[in-house]
Amino acid sequence: MKNSVLDAKHFHDEEAAYAYLEARVWPNGPVCPHCGGVDRVGKLKGKSTRVGVWKCYQCRKPFRVTVGTVFEASHVPLRLWLQAVHLMASSKKGISANQLHRVLGVTLKTAWFMAHRIREAMRVVGVEPMGNLGEVVEIDETVIGRQEGHGGIKGYGAKAHMNTVLALVQRDGSARTFHVDGTAIAHLLPIIRANVAREANVMTDEASWYKSMNKDGSFASHQAVTHSEYEYVRGDVHTNTVEGYFSVFKRGMKGVYQHCAEKHLHRYLSEFDFRYSNRLALGIDDMARADRALKGIVGKRLTYRQTGH
Ligand SMILES: [Zn+2]
Numbered sequence: 585m586k587n588s589v590l591d592a593k594h595f596h597d598e599e600a601a602y603a604y605l606e607a608r609v610w611p612n613g614p615v616c617p618h619c620g621g622v623d624r625v626g627k628l629k630g631k632s633t634r635v636g637v638w639k640c641y642q643c644r645k646p647f648r649v650t651v652g653t654v655f656e657a658s659h660v661p662l663r664l665w666l667q668a669v670h671l672m673a674s675s676k677k678g679i680s681a682n683q684l685h686r687v688l689g690v691t692l693k694t695a696w697f698m699a700h701r702i703r704e705a706m707r708v709v710g711v712e713p714m715g716n717l718g719e720v721v722e723i724d725e726t727v728i729g730r731q732e733g734h735g736g737i738k739g740y741g742a743k744a745h746m747n748t749v750l751a752l753v754q755r756d757g758s759a760r761t762f763h764v765d766g767t768a769i770a771h772l773l774p775i776i777r778a779n780v781a782r783e784a785n786v787m788t789d790e791a792s793w794y795k796s797m798n799k800d801g802s803f804a805s806h807q808a809v810t811h812s813e814y815e816y817v818r819g820d821v822h823t824n825t826v827e828g829y830f831s832v833f834k835r836g837m838k839g840v841y842q843h844c845a846e847k848h849l850h851r852y853l854s855e856f857d858f859r860y861s862n863r864l865a866l867g868i869d870d871m872a873r874a875d876r877a878l879k880g881i882v883g884k885r886l887t888y889r890q891t892g893h
Contacts, residue, residue: 589870594666601663602636606649608878616640617651636662653881654701664688666878668698669705673877674870677836678855703851705880706858708760715784718804720755722826723776723788725767728837728849747849749833752779753826758861761833761853769793777802789823829860
């Protein structure tokens with residue numbers, strides 16, 4: 585019988601958890617976060633020493649692999665962090681703070697905070713524009729709203745409580761989504777231009793705000809399908825990929841994150857983008873996906889203030 589993924593030692597043993605994370609954050613060996621030293625660094629051993637502590641003999645300071653990461657200054661054992669990352673990376677529609685709280689045995693407040701830190705680790709930074717080799721980039725937007733009974737006023741402009749999400753999805757590639765102020769092209773175009781390459785072939789539906797998006801030739805091409813006339817596919821022109829993204833996103837947000845506050849929406853978007861951009865169809869399995877999230881913990885330390893707590 586194949587071993588359970590959850591049997592892995594780094595999910596149960598603190599020593600193994602540190603070794604696992606160190607191998608991923610420091611592929612070329614330990615680096616002192618205080619002075620950048622790599623040569624005169626040694627592991628602190630002995631009964632009174634806490635797990636995972638190294639010492640830099642250049643600057644004389646001790647450090648751990650978690651310094652400067654989203655795991656820093658947390659009292660949660662690292663093995664539980666690794667469990668949480670695995671759960672979030674492998675659950676297609678996400679996992680609620682409530683379920684993390686029950687599975688990990690941490691308080692609900694801690695589970696909520698851990699989930700937001702992990703979303704931060706999943707946030708992509710400094711990447712190439714999409715479609716820069718002439719690929720198709722599908723663009724669409726959707727609204728996501730509060731559920732009834734959560735602040736909506738019956739019969740009074742339901743859209744006032746809706747949030748607009750813009751999605752850019754490269755066919756056979758990654759996804760980037762944004763919480764935007766509305767569908768005016770003045771809001772959308774700067775985001776699209778900043779994230780989609782000139783070489784890209786852009787596809788949208790017939791929505792009026794996309795009509796003028798390529799009038800100055802910002803992209804290799806722009807084609808639209810006319811959903812209002814029941815045209816969904818014309819040759820290879822369609823927006824089925826981005827609609828597939830939205831369908832997973834909406835099912836997750838409805839089923840798992842029904843109490844998402846508007847100010848946190850961008851964090852959930854990072855999480856769904858991350859899983860989509862690192863999906864099995866691109867050859868990335870659950871373990872590899874969790875490892876990619878772990879690589880993202882560096883340099884993104886979050887405080888309570890930043891999470892709006
Ligand atoms: Zn040092």
